Amino acid sequence: MTVLAEDWQCRARQLAQGLIAAGKLWSAPWQEALCAVPRHELVPDVLRRDPDGSWHRLDTTTPQGQQDWLEQVYSNKALLTAAADCPGPQSLRSSSSMPGLMTRMLEALDVHDGHRVLEIGTGTGYNTALLTHRLGDANVFSVEIEPDLLELARQRLARLGYHPTLVAGDGAAGLAEHAPFDRIIATCAVPALPWTWVQQTSPGGVILTDLKTARGAGSLVRLTRYPDRAEGRFDSTYAAFMDLRHHPAAHTPQHPRPRRQPNSHPEQRTTTLDPRTPWNCLVVWFLASFTLGPDIAVGYGRPDQNGNPTVTCLTVGDGSWAEVTLTHDQGNHHVREGGPRRVWRIIEDAHALWITLGAPGWGRFGLTVTTDHQRVWLDTPTSTHTWPLALPGPLTPDIPRVGPVTGGSTSPTPLRPGQLA
Ligand SMILES: C[S@@+](CC[C@H](N)C(=O)[O-])C[C@H]1O[C@@H](n2cnc3c(N)ncnc32)[C@H](O)[C@@H]1O
Numbered sequence: 001m002t003v004l005a006e007d008w009q010c011r012a013r014q015l016a017q018g019l020i021a022a023g024k025l026w027s028a029p030w031q032e033a034l035c036a037v038p039r040h041e042l043v044p045d046v047l048r049r050d051p052d053g054s055w056h057r058l059d060t061t062t063p064q065g066q067q068d069w070l071e072q073v074y075s076n077k078a079l080l081t082a083a084a085d086c087p088g089p090q091s092l093r094s095s096s097s098m099p100g101l102m103t104r105m106l107e108a109l110d111v112h113d114g115h116r117v118l119e120i121g122t123g124t125g126y127n128t129a130l131l132t133h134r135l136g137d138a139n140v141f142s143v144e145i146e147p148d149l150l151e152l153a154r155q156r157l158a159r160l161g162y163h164p165t166l167v168a169g170d171g172a173a174g175l176a177e178h179a180p181f182d183r184i185i186a187t188c189a190v191p192a193l194p195w196t197w198v199q200q201t202s203p204g205g206v207i208l209t210d211l212k213t214a215r216g217a218g219s220l221v222r223l224t225r226y227p228d229r230a231e232g233r234f235d236s237t238y239a240a241f242m243d244l245r246h247h248p249a250a251h252t253p254q255h256p257r258p259r260r261q262p263n264s265h266p267e268q269r270t271t272t273l274d275p276r277t278p279w280n281c282l283v284v285w286f287l288a289s290f291t292l293g294p295d296i297a298v299g300y301g302r303p304d305q306n307g308n309p310t311v312t313c314l315t316v317g318d319g320s321w322a323e324v325t326l327t328h329d330q331g332n333h334h335v336r337e338g339g340p341r342r343v344w345r346i347i348e349d350a351h352a353l354w355i356t357l358g359a360p361g362w363g364r365f366g367l368t369v370t371t372d373h374q375r376v377w378l379d380t381p382t383s384t385h386t387w388p389l390a391l392p393g394p395l396t397p398d399i400p401r402v403g404p405v406t407g408g409s410t411s412p413t414p415l416r417p418g419q420l421a
Contacts, residue, residue: 003070008038011074015099018076024100027107033133034103040073042126042156043096047080055083055091076100081124082149084249092242093249094149096124097187101239106130108222108235109183109208115139118178118200120171120209120244121187125153125162131185132162140164141178143171146248170246174200181205188244191294192389193223193230193369201225206232210241211367213389214296216282217289219362229370231381236363238282258297261319264338271335273348275312275324281351283360288350290376290387292343293317300326314343322347357385 016034019025025034046058046069058072059065072079078101082094106127111117115135122128122144132140144150147168154166167175171186172194179200186197186209197207205225211234212218220239223232278285289296295317300309302323315321320339327333335344354360357378367374367389368381378385 003038003040003066008040008070008074009035011070012037012039015074015076019100019103022076022100024076025103025107029134030103030106030130033130034099037126037129037133038160039096039099039126040070041160042124042129042153043073043079043081044156045081046072047083049080049083053091055080082146093146094123095242096126097241102127102130102187104235104237104239105185105187105208105220106134108220109185109206111135111183115182116178116180117141117183117185118143118175118181119185119187120174121145121241122150122153122166123187124149125157125166127185127187128153128164128166129157129160129162132157132164137163137165141167141175141181143167143169143175145170145245168248172196172244172246176200184208186210186244187241189218189241190244192374192391193367195369195371198223198225198230198369201230203227210239212240212243213286214289214292214294215298216240216279217286219282219286221367223367223369229368231366231368233366234362236361238362258295258315258317259319260315260321261339264319264321266336266338267342269335269337270332271324271344271348272331273333273344273351274328275326275333277351278347281354283362283365284347284351284354286365287354287387288347291346291350294390314347316341316343 012035016025016031020031025031047055048058049055058069060069076099078098079096080092081096084091084093111134116139117131117135119128119131119142122142128140128142142164144153150166150168157164165178174194174196180202181200182202182205184197184201184207189210189212191213193209201207203225207223207225207230209221210219211221220235221232222235223230278288293316297315299313300311301313302310304310309326311323311325313323318340320341320343322335322337322343324344325334337344360378364379366377366381368377374389374391376387376389377383
């Protein structure tokens with residue numbers, strides 16, 4: 001298909017202007033890169049998911065279809081670009097992240113001419129192209145777990161005249177043969193920081209990644225490399241990337257979906273905490289995840305006669321579970337809990353702690369990573385409020401099916417079902 005240069009260039013400029021106005025893009029070199037890189041050349045195929053869970057490709061064979069595709073490509077949207085032929089959220093293999101999130105991350109990366117940057121998660125190569133445009137072929141390195149996606153990105157980047165070093169493999173190992181790097185940027189989420197990334201970052205260098213202790217629990221964190229550790233704060237705005245996978249084509253959960261402990265006799269009580277709270281305020285969910293553990297299945301169930309769910313259901317790795325009614329009687333929601341631990345009590349405690357701490361947003365949290373421990377802290381690394389990360393943390397497979405996400409939160413962009421950056 002032919003796209004006129006003046007057409008995509010005009011769209012790219014409009015996208016850049018929108019991001020500047022939204023405060024997601026500010027420096028001249030990244031503005032220039034955004035206007036110069038033809039995103040459509042790197043994202044020729046955009047996928048949509050049908051209600052039955054199957055995928056279809058956006059039709060670009062008609063003039064209208066081509067306009068729709070270009071509209072998507074030059075808008076501030078994450079585009080789903082590769083999927084495995086299996087049902088469920090795990091079938092998503094790759095996406096091109098929201099341009100506004102990428103520019104926010106690139107700005108936060110604070111690169112300077114001559115910096116060597118390692119990217120984890122090449123995907124379509126769009127972000128790789130922005131980096132290469134800014135820093136040159138010799139300074140950009142990118143690792144992708146899926147060899148076929150990497151090959152496509154390599155061909156498309158080469159057609160645009162970009163020749164960064166592209167490697168197929170598990171980015172968790174970094175890229176020792178080309179280390180050290182001044183910057184490492186990961187466009188997938190890790191449950192804990194791979195120590196290899198710290199080792200491969202120059203002193204004073206920066207690592208920027210999404211850290212998720214459980215599905216939706218965590219956000220972008222920017223760490224500086226010190227001689228003995230990496231340390232830094234979470235970004236104040238929420239972001240969510242797809243999980244880092246350790247094997248290509250690993251589209252089934254690394255850990256089985258938690259199952260309710262059989263024959264666990266439920267206890268019943270009421271709660272004044274709205275079951276939507278953890279999704280409306282993901283910091284609460286983050287705090288709860290340190291106790292609940294990484295394997296958490298969240299969904300909605302017990303549909304009424306119109307098919308609308310009436311309860312939130314949570315199940316965690318040890319088989320403990322809770323169901324909380326979405327409706328309430330004078331502020332009291334009904335709770336049923338079973339298994340060895342009281343899941344909803346843990347979330348209530350996390351919420352109470354969050355209130356006691358002054359309802360902190362993401363920007364008040366930080367992370368310290370050393371060879372033998374990783375811990376999240378509040379306000380300062382020496383704070384008495386710290387939470388150790390499980391090493392290595394398994395990845396969680398489940399996401400809410402229906403998103404009761406409304407209202408304010410410390411997270412400007414609350415998690416929606418299946419939402420990825
Ligand atoms: C959000 S997408 C990438 C977005 C990409 N930066 C772009 O602009 O298109 C995340 C990518 O990380 C890749 N990925 C997942 N686990 C990985 C790993 N262990 N090492 C390298 N890449 C990985 C996925 O296959 C996927 O392509």
